[in-house]
Amino acid sequence: MLRLPLGSLLAVATAIGSAAPAGAGERLPPRPERSEAERDEHLKQLRAWYEAPPANWPKPVLDSEVDHRELGLVPKVSHPEDNPADPAKVALGKQLFFDPRLSGSGQIACASCHDPDLGWADGRTTSFGHNRRKLRRNSPSILNSGHRKALFWDGRAGSLEEQAAAVLNNQDEMHSADEVLVENLAAIPEYVESFKRLFDVKEPGIEQVAKAIAAFERTVVSRGTRFDSFLRGRHKALSDQELAGLHLFRTDARCLNCHNGPLLTDDKFHAIGLGMYGRKGEDLGRYAVTGRTEDLGAFRTPSLRDVDRTRPYMHSGLFDMDEILRLYNAGMPTERRRATDTRDIPPPKKSPLIKPLGLNKQDLADLAAFLGTLTESNSRVSPPRLPAGL
Amino acid sequence: MLRLPLGSLLAVATAIGSAAPAGAGERLPPRPERSEAERDEHLKQLRAWYEAPPANWPKPVLDSEVDHRELGLVPKVSHPEDNPADPAKVALGKQLFFDPRLSGSGQIACASCHDPDLGWADGRTTSFGHNRRKLRRNSPSILNSGHRKALFWDGRAGSLEEQAAAVLNNQDEMHSADEVLVENLAAIPEYVESFKRLFDVKEPGIEQVAKAIAAFERTVVSRGTRFDSFLRGRHKALSDQELAGLHLFRTDARCLNCHNGPLLTDDKFHAIGLGMYGRKGEDLGRYAVTGRTEDLGAFRTPSLRDVDRTRPYMHSGLFDMDEILRLYNAGMPTERRRATDTRDIPPPKKSPLIKPLGLNKQDLADLAAFLGTLTESNSRVSPPRLPAGL
Numbered sequence: 001m002l003r004l005p006l007g008s009l010l011a012v013a014t015a016i017g018s019a020a021p022a023g024a025g026e027r028l029p030p031r032p033e034r035s036e037a038e039r040d041e042h043l044k045q046l047r048a049w050y051e052a053p054p055a056n057w058p059k060p061v062l063d064s065e066v067d068h069r070e071l072g073l074v075p076k077v078s079h080p081e082d083n084p085a086d087p088a089k090v091a092l093g094k095q096l097f098f099d100p101r102l103s104g105s106g107q108i109a110c111a112s113c114h115d116p117d118l119g120w121a122d123g124r125t126t127s128f129g130h131n132r133r134k135l136r137r138n139s140p141s142i143l144n145s146g147h148r149k150a151l152f153w154d155g156r157a158g159s160l161e162e163q164a165a166a167v168l169n170n171q172d173e174m175h176s177a178d179e180v181l182v183e184n185l186a187a188i189p190e191y192v193e194s195f196k197r198l199f200d201v202k203e204p205g206i207e208q209v210a211k212a213i214a215a216f217e218r219t220v221v222s223r224g225t226r227f228d229s230f231l232r233g234r235h236k237a238l239s240d241q242e243l244a245g246l247h248l249f250r251t252d253a254r255c256l257n258c259h260n261g262p263l264l265t266d267d268k269f270h271a272i273g274l275g276m277y278g279r280k281g282e283d284l285g286r287y288a289v290t291g292r293t294e295d296l297g298a299f300r301t302p303s304l305r306d307v308d309r310t311r312p313y314m315h316s317g318l319f320d321m322d323e324i325l326r327l328y329n330a331g332m333p334t335e336r337r338r339a340t341d342t343r344d345i346p347p348p349k350k351s352p353l354i355k356p357l358g359l360n361k362q363d364l365a366d367l368a369a370f371l372g373t374l375t376e377s378n379s380r381v382s383p384p385r386l387p388a389g390l
Numbered sequence: 391m392l393r394l395p396l397g398s399l400l401a402v403a404t405a406i407g408s409a410a411p412a413g414a415g416e417r418l419p420p421r422p423e424r425s426e427a428e429r430d431e432h433l434k435q436l437r438a439w440y441e442a443p444p445a446n447w448p449k450p451v452l453d454s455e456v457d458h459r460e461l462g463l464v465p466k467v468s469h470p471e472d473n474p475a476d477p478a479k480v481a482l483g484k485q486l487f488f489d490p491r492l493s494g495s496g497q498i499a500c501a502s503c504h505d506p507d508l509g510w511a512d513g514r515t516t517s518f519g520h521n522r523r524k525l526r527r528n529s530p531s532i533l534n535s536g537h538r539k540a541l542f543w544d545g546r547a548g549s550l551e552e553q554a555a556a557v558l559n560n561q562d563e564m565h566s567a568d569e570v571l572v573e574n575l576a577a578i579p580e581y582v583e584s585f586k587r588l589f590d591v592k593e594p595g596i597e598q599v600a601k602a603i604a605a606f607e608r609t610v611v612s613r614g615t616r617f618d619s620f621l622r623g624r625h626k627a628l629s630d631q632e633l634a635g636l637h638l639f640r641t642d643a644r645c646l647n648c649h650n651g652p653l654l655t656d657d658k659f660h661a662i663g664l665g666m667y668g669r670k671g672e673d674l675g676r677y678a679v680t681g682r683t684e685d686l687g688a689f690r691t692p693s694l695r696d697v698d699r700t701r702p703y704m705h706s707g708l709f710d711m712d713e714i715l716r717l718y719n720a721g722m723p724t725e726r727r728r729a730t731d732t733r734d735i736p737p738p739k740k741s742p743l744i745k746p747l748g749l750n751k752q753d754l755a756d757l758a759a760f761l762g763t764l765t766e767s768n769s770r771v772s773p774p775r776l777p778a779g780l
Contacts, residue, residue: 100521100522105495105496105497106495106521107495107497107498107520107521107522108497108522109522112518112522115513115514117513117514117515117702117707118508118513118514123505123507123508123513124505124507124508125507125770128502130497131490131496131497132490132497132498132499132502134773312507312768317507318770320768323768378702378710378713380515380708383524
C-alpha cells in the first residue's frame, strides 16, 4: 500500500500492454547461453580483438542510417566566442552554481538538482522545484554538458547559457527573474565587483549570471574512467566480463546505434516507446518544441558516462538499470491509441533502431558490467565559499 | 583542482596518519588467497553450513563483551503507548513528511533529506538546511527507524517524536517553530480538520505534527531483501560469493560485533577513529551529548539494511563502500593528539572491537557482494497529494 511499484518493468509493460498489446511474436526468446568452454574461447577471442587499437576493433552493428562514431576519449571542450573561458569567470560561475540566492525563495541553487555528490544530477525520479513542486522530468547530469548540442530532455535550449537562463526564469523551478536577480545580487558586494570586472556591468542580470554559470559548467568534464584507461591501452583495466559487455554494446545489443562517440550519445532525439501516450504521465517530448509529428515522444539520447551514479533513468526517472536492459531486450513498448482517445495527436512512432534483441541473462549481466566501467571512481567537489551579503 | 579527493581513503589516511602515524606493525598483511580448488571446497562447505537454520550456523566471531544477536528477519514495529498506530494518523503523517510548508522557508520537507528515491536519505555527503546551509552530518536513512532506540548520529533523541520536533525547531535545518507551524497549518483547512479529529486540538503545533510524522515513519520498514529470502529458506537467493561474504561478515571480518540483529546494528555508540580529532571537520560525536570521555568520537552504529542505496557513508559522508571496507581491514585510523593541540579534550579512544583484519581482495569482494543482498529491489513511494491552503 505504502509503496507503489510504478517503476517496475511489469507495471509499465502492463500499463502500456493492456491497452496496446505489442504484436505477438515481436519478442525474441533469449539466445542459448554459451557453455563454459565456449565462453572461455569467446572471451579469449575478445581479448585479442579489443587489445588492438579501436580502429581495428570488430565492426559494430549499426543500422544503415547511422554514422560510425566509435567510442573514445572525451575531447577538450570548446568555449563559444561570445563567452570565452576565463578562470575568474569559471570561479564566479561555480559560486553562482552553488548559491541559493539566485532563486526566488533563496533556497534552491543549480546544485540542488545538479549535485556533484549525485553524479551532477539529483538521484530523484523527477526533481523538486519552487515550493517543492514536483517537476515533470528527471534531472539530467551536467557532466560533459559543454559538449552537448542541445540541452534539456527535449533539446529546447541550444546552449548552456540559454539552459541556465531558462531554469532561473522558470517560475516552477528557480522562480527567479531579472528583477529578483538584480536586487539579490546588488546586496552581495563581492558579486557586484566580480560582474563589473568580468562583464563591465553595474547591475548583473540573468544574462551575465547564465554566462558565468555556463563557463563553469564547461569545466565539469570526465576525468577518466576504467574504460578510458582501457582505451589508453591499459587493457587490464577491463575484466573479461566487462569486455564481453563492451562487445555486446557495440554489436548484438545494438546500443552503439544511439549511444556512440566519446560521450556515448549521438545527441539526437528518438522515440523509444516510453512517452506514456494517452496515459497518466504522458510526455510527448521533443514534439512540444518542434510541433513535428516525427518528434512525438522523442527524447534526447543521454550520455552514459557516470551512468551508475545517475539513477534513476529516462526522462520520467521511472527505471533502474536492470529494468532498462530488460525493456530494450524486449524491444520496448509499442504505444498505440486507446479506443477512448479521440485527440488529434497520433501515437509516437517507435524508432526503427529499437528492435527486440533476444539477449540471455549472461549477456545482460555482461552489458551491465561494461556500463559499470563508464563511471568515474568517487571524487568530491566541495561547495565553494559563498560571498557574504550586505 | 576542481575536485577535491577528500573522500579517498588515501586522503583520510594521510590526513590522520601524518600527525599520528598508526603504530608500525599494527596492520596485517592480506592473508593468502585460496586456490580455485580450495575455494570450491570452501563454498561447498558454506552451503552445507548455512542451509541449516540460523541457530545451527557456524559460531560467529564475537568479542567477549558482545551479546550474540544473530542476523534475522525484521520483527513488527511496536508503537509507543502515547502515540498509538492509526491509519488516519499515518496518512496525515505521510502528508506532513512530504509537505514543505512545515519549514520556515516553505521549501524544505522532511522528505528533502529523507527521500524514498534515495534510500530515505539524501545521497549527499552532508545535508543542506535552511538557506541551503551545509549541515555537519550525513543524513541517516529513516528505514526501520521505528525500531531504533536512539535517533541522530549521536543519539540525542530518544524517540522519533523527539527527533522530528528537534529538526523542525532547528534554525539551521527546517527553521520552523511552534508559532510558524501554528500559523502555516491554520491556513490549510484539511490539516486543521485532521488534527482536530485525531488529536482534539484546535491549533496544531509541533507536538502533534511530530506525533503524526513519527507514526508514519514507523510504517517505513523493510519489505524483504534477498538475504531475507535466504533466511526464510530460499537458499538459492544468495550466490556462493554472497554466502562467502555472509560467513566473513559473521566471522573473520568481525562485522557482527557491532552490526548484529535483524537491523544489522547493535544500536550502540562506538568510536572507530573517524572523528577527525584536532582537525578540520572534527566531530566528537556522542561526547557532546553525554560529556563522558568514553563517548569521545563515538557515533551510533548504522543499520546496514539498504546499504547500497544510502551512500555515501559514515557520519561525515566522506566514504564509499570500497573505502570503508579497506579502512576496517586496516584497523581504522588511530587518532592522536597533535603537538600544537593544547585543549583539555583527550583523543577519542578507538573501540577495542576494531582490529586490523588481514583480509585479502577476494574477501573484500565477497563482503561487498553480501552487503549487496541487504538492499531491497527498487520500489517507488510517490509523494502523497498535499492539501491546498486557504
